Amino acid sequence: MIDYFEDPYDNWSMDYDNLRLSYSGFNCYVQCPLQWRFKYVDRVPQTREPDKSLVFGSTVHGAINRFYNGTDRSMDALQYCLDVEYKERYFVAGGPIFPSHEEDLYEARRQLRLLHYRHEREGLLDCPFRSELKFEFKPREFKGVTVNGFIDNLFFAKGVPQIVDYKTGSTRYSQKEVDENDQLTIYAMFAKSKGMDVEKCAIHMTKFDSKIFTKRTTEHFQDLILRMEEVVERIRSQDFPATPSFKSCRFCPFNKMCPESMCK
Ligand code: SF4
Numbered sequence: 682m683i684d685y686f687e688d689p690y691d692n693w694s695m696d697y698d699n700l701r702l703s704y705s706g707f708n709c710y711v712q713c714p715l716q717w718r719f720k721y722v723d724r725v726p727q728t729r730e731p732d733k734s735l736v737f738g739s740t741v742h743g744a745i746n747r748f749y750n751g752t753d754r755s756m757d758a759l760q761y762c763l764d765v766e767y768k769e770r771y772f773v774a775g776g777p778i779f780p781s782h783e784e785d786l787y788e789a790r791r792q793l794r795l796l797h798y799r800h801e802r803e804g805l806l807d808c809p810f811r812s813e814l815k816f817e818f819k820p821r822e823f824k825g826v827t828v829n830g831f832i833d834n835l836f837f838a839k840g841v842p843q844i845v846d847y848k849t850g851s852t853r854y855s856q857k858e859v860d861e862n863d864q865l866t867i868y869a870m871f872a873k874s875k876g877m878d879v880e881k882c883a884i885h886m887t888k889f890d891s892k893i894f895t896k897r898t899t900e901h902f903q904d905l906i907l908r909m910e911e912v913v914e915r916i917r918s919q920d921f922p923a924t925p926s927f928k929s930c931r932f933c934p935f936n937k938m939c940p941e942s943m944c945k
Contacts, residue, residue: 695722697917701817702909703830704864710912712929718921719935727934731778737785738849740766741792741887742813742833745847749812749834756797763789792849792887799890808838818874822906823913832868843881844868849888859884859893866905869897 710717719725740763747762748754767789771782779785800806817829834845846864848854859865865882872879885892923941930936930943937945 698825701827701829704867707912713924714921715923716933725935733779734850736770740770741789741849746813754806759793759797763793795890796887804838805836808836811835816871818871826913842877842879844879845883845885848884848886854884856893859895863905866897866901870902
């Protein structure tokens with residue numbers, strides 16, 4: 682059994698005047714403010730067994746990123762990148778971390794084969810791009826707040842900017858969910874802050890070879906800014922109530938120690 686520990690940050694104290702907020706941090710607060718406090722203020726060490734779906738997701742994402750950072754755009758090159766990532770992520774201390782690791786490898790191969798066909802059809806293999814683009818920007822609406830994150834892929838096929846976020850799990854997003862997805866809105870806000878109007882944003886569900894496109898407008902930005910402003914204000918006033926629900930508590934890394942947990 683492997684334990685993962687975050688640094689305990691002995692002398693840590695939250696700087697409420699200079700907050701950093703990613704999409705996952707924002708979403709964490711929306712799901713349950715107490716979870717946000719445990720994670721970002723108290724920095725409670727997260728001790729968990731490795732999560733199979735997370736390891737699978739990071740392996741597929743890692744293979745795509747490795748592929749785009751190389752120069753060979755063939756299917757073989759993509760499968761080679763997968764092999765490298767699989768060995769690095771599924772084998773620790775000389776042995777596999779899950780008994781059924783080979784099933785994951787076959788499934789990842791299948792997903793990446795379909796992804797390669799799709800990228801070829803869409804002209805993404807040879808266009809300019811950025812991969813795992815790390816970003817941060819300071820929206821003028823929030824004083825002292827830095828919004829940060831990573832964009833899986835930013836392509837410029839025929840000069841048109843296209844943001845793509847990959848999802849490797851079993852969730853099927855509807856068009857409505859993609860249209861309202863806050864993660865894509867934050868990415869498009871960042872692009873806008875750099876003077877780039879992103880005409881296409883997409884969630885690519887690699888398991889289903891399904892890619893749903895959407896657009897982002899001023900209304901999306903204004904709506905998200907209002908909700909983020911409220912979250913920032915509540916964090917600064919140290920408002921961290923527990924809002925337990927089966928959905929949030931089930932995946933919460935603190936569900937064993939939290940007195941409000943619905944999933945001990
Ligand atoms: S276990 Fe549930 S109530 Fe407790 S912090 Fe996590 S999400 Fe919130």
